Amino acid sequence: MSPVKVTKICCIGAGYVGGPTCAVIALKCPHITVTIVDLNQARIDAWNSADFALPIYEPGLVEVVKQARGRNLFFSTDVDKGIKEADLIFVSVNTPTKKSGVGAGFAADLNYVELATRRIAAVAHSSKIVVEKSTVPCRTAESMRTILEANSRPGCRFDILSNPEFLAEGTAISDLFSPDRVLIGSLQTQEGKDACGSLSDVYANWVPKERILTVGLWSSELSKLAANAMLAQRISSVNALSAICEATGANIDEVAHAVGFDSRIGPKFLRASVGFGGSCFQKDILNLVYLSESLHLPQVAAYWRQVVEMNEYQKSRFSKTVVDTLFNTITGKQIAVLGFAFKADTGDTRESPAISLVRDFLSERAYVTIYDPQVEETQIWLDLAEACPTVPLELIKKQVTIVKSAIEACKNKEAIVIATEWKEFREIDWHTVYTHMNKPAFVFDGRMLVDADALRQIGFKVKVIGRGERV
Numbered sequence: 001m002s003p004v005k006v007t008k009i010c011c012i013g014a015g016y017v018g019g020p021t022c023a024v025i026a027l028k029c030p031h032i033t034v035t036i037v038d039l040n041q042a043r044i045d046a047w048n049s050a051d052f053a054l055p056i057y058e059p060g061l062v063e064v065v066k067q068a069r070g071r072n073l074f075f076s077t078d079v080d081k082g083i084k085e086a087d088l089i090f091v092s093v094n095t096p097t098k099k100s101g102v103g104a105g106f107a108a109d110l111n112y113v114e115l116a117t118r119r120i121a122a123v124a125h126s127s128k129i130v131v132e133k134s135t136v137p138c139r140t141a142e143s144m145r146t147i148l149e150a151n152s153r154p155g156c157r158f159d160i161l162s163n164p165e166f167l168a169e170g171t172a173i174s175d176l177f178s179p180d181r182v183l184i185g186s187l188q189t190q191e192g193k194d195a196c197g198s199l200s201d202v203y204a205n206w207v208p209k210e211r212i213l214t215v216g217l218w219s220s221e222l223s224k225l226a227a228n229a230m231l232a233q234r235i236s237s238v239n240a241l242s243a244i245c246e247a248t249g250a251n252i253d254e255v256a257h258a259v260g261f262d263s264r265i266g267p268k269f270l271r272a273s274v275g276f277g278g279s280c281f282q283k284d285i286l287n288l289v290y291l292s293e294s295l296h297l298p299q300v301a302a303y304w305r306q307v308v309e310m311n312e313y314q315k316s317r318f319s320k321t322v323v324d325t326l327f328n329t330i331t332g333k334q335i336a337v338l339g340f341a342f343k344a345d346t347g348d349t350r351e352s353p354a355i356s357l358v359r360d361f362l363s364e365r366a367y368v369t370i371y372d373p374q375v376e377e378t379q380i381w382l383d384l385a386e387a388c389p390t391v392p393l394e395l396i397k398k399q400v401t402i403v404k405s406a407i408e409a410c411k412n413k414e415a416i417v418i419a420t421e422w423k424e425f426r427e428i429d430w431h432t433v434y435t436h437m438n439k440p441a442f443v444f445d446g447r448m449l450v451d452a453d454a455l456r457q458i459g460f461k462v463k464v465i466g467r468g469e470r471v
């Protein structure tokens with residue numbers, strides 16, 4: 001046997017990963033037909049929209065979809081047809097943290113992966129390479145294989161690969177165009193290696209061969225959790241140091257710069273912040289914690305859990321700084337929150353630290369005005385309703401206003417809180433903002449974004465995360 005040449009790909013799940021990843025495969029491999037399927041009709045309609053109003057905001061994505069859609073890239077809700085026609089199927093469905101049952105709050109909910117796998121088993125009439133793209137606990141591929149093999153028809157075989165995705169939102173397209181590495185895990189049998197060869201050949205259309213790493217299935221699955229855990233650990237480490245900086249008068253920017261200059265440590269991912277957000281860091285670490293506990297490794301579990309606990313501490317520490325600085329009460333005060341996405345250049349709000357901040361301000365009975373350049377108003381209401389489950393939405397709406405510009409958000413406010421590092425917040429006309437604020441006018445910068453000295457010159461009182469200066 002030798003690797004099958006892939007000509008038709010189906011991707012189950014048209015979300016933040018499935019959409020951009022397979023759109024880029026279609027762009028780079030015009031000889032392969034790529035169909036991205038999803039059960040969510042509204043999402044597929046948006047991917048197919050005539051004006052390219054795509055369901056996710058990602059710089060460069062529209063250009064990719066414009067070039068490939070209708071040529072060799074298709075979006076559809078016909079999941080069964082997509083599965084039947086493909087030689088290779090990516091499973092790129094969501095794997096959120098379980099909300100109930102065994103492992104609730106820690107383990108990954110694999111229901112969507114299982115349903116997608118069962119659908120493949122039910123409708124496939126020919127052999128398929130099935131690729132785990134979703135982030136999953138170690139040995140999930142084995143469960144997928146068991147389901148598929150128990151249901152396979154004569155002459156129809158399934159090879160399972162793990163091919164975790166490392167893109168970051170906001171830079172997804174450049175990450176996909178030029179990945180640090182592509183990781184493919186397979187069984188170390190001849191069939192497994194052949195399947196791995198088939199997928200490697202797809203990526204080799206644009207990724208240098210030395211960046212395509214092939215490993216065993218379980219190593220591949222664990223490497224994804226490990227990479228996210230270690231990235232998040234760096235942020236929690238720098239955030240822990242930011243608390244020391246604030247207490248001592250040191251500057252976290254200078255500390256991170258000095259530490260990162262050590263080539264063994266490196267400068268990336270050392271930016272102190274109000275806390276990390278996003279759909280994956282917390283979920284994947286909790287998943288690792290659950291795995292460690294299941295393996296009777298409580299010390300290992302405790303070690304990783306602390307990364308998430310430090311992140312929770314950082315968010316609440318920042319809220320407390322706002323309250324303490326505003327003379328120990330924000331009841332009835334007007335606060336502008338700039339940014340609601342979990343990071344700049346995305347409209348994604350999953351686990352955004354801004355949600356925790358607004359929840360804390362609401363519990364202190366402050367009035368909050370929110371502006372974000374990409375997040376939809378409906379999404380903000382959904383997030384706040386979920387974050388404050390005991391407060392009726394009508395009451396939340398009495399305390400929160402959502403506006404269409406940063407200047408409008410800041411008008412007549414006592415304090416501005418920067419929660420997302422959108423570039424446009426650095427470039428606001430701060431003189432105009434100052435004129436229209438109540439005095440003393442405070443800025444709390446949770447992203448080390450603004451020129452604090454320039455703002456102080458204007459008259460603002462400024463607190464920046466990780467800096468010990470007095471306001």
Ligand SMILES: NC(=O)C1=CN([C@@H]2O[C@H](COP(=O)(O)OP(=O)(O)OC[C@H]3O[C@@H](n4cnc5c(N)ncnc54)[C@H](O)[C@@H]3O)[C@@H](O)[C@H]2O)C=CC1
Pocket residue numbers: 012013014015016017018037038039040043079092093094095112115116133134135136165166167168169279280
């Ligand atoms: N968001 C990110 O930046 C990254 C996410 N990941 C991982 O990738 C996976 C997917 O994440 P996202 O794309 O962010 O999730 P998402 O929630 O944006 O997209 C998942 C999609 O799968 C669809 N879906 C679920 N079950 C289905 C089924 N049985 N048939 C057809 N469609 C189905 C949902 O309708 C949804 O549109 C997760 O495991 C995540 O941990 C990995 C790297 C980066």
Ligand SMILES: O=C(O)[C@H]1O[C@H](OP(=O)(O)OP(=O)(O)OC[C@H]2O[C@@H](n3ccc(=O)[nH]c3=O)[C@H](O)[C@@H]2O)[C@H](O)[C@@H](O)[C@@H]1O
Pocket residue numbers: 135165166167168169170228231235268269270271272273274275276277278279280281342343344
């Ligand atoms: O598995 C995933 O979902 C992805 O998770 C992260 O990507 P993402 O969450 O999209 O974005 P990051 O750039 O990693 O930022 C995550 C959070 O950390 C924060 N952050 C990041 C870097 C930093 O130095 N400081 C910091 O606070 C960001 O503001 C953001 O809230 C990883 O970077 C990706 O490699 C991975 O594929």
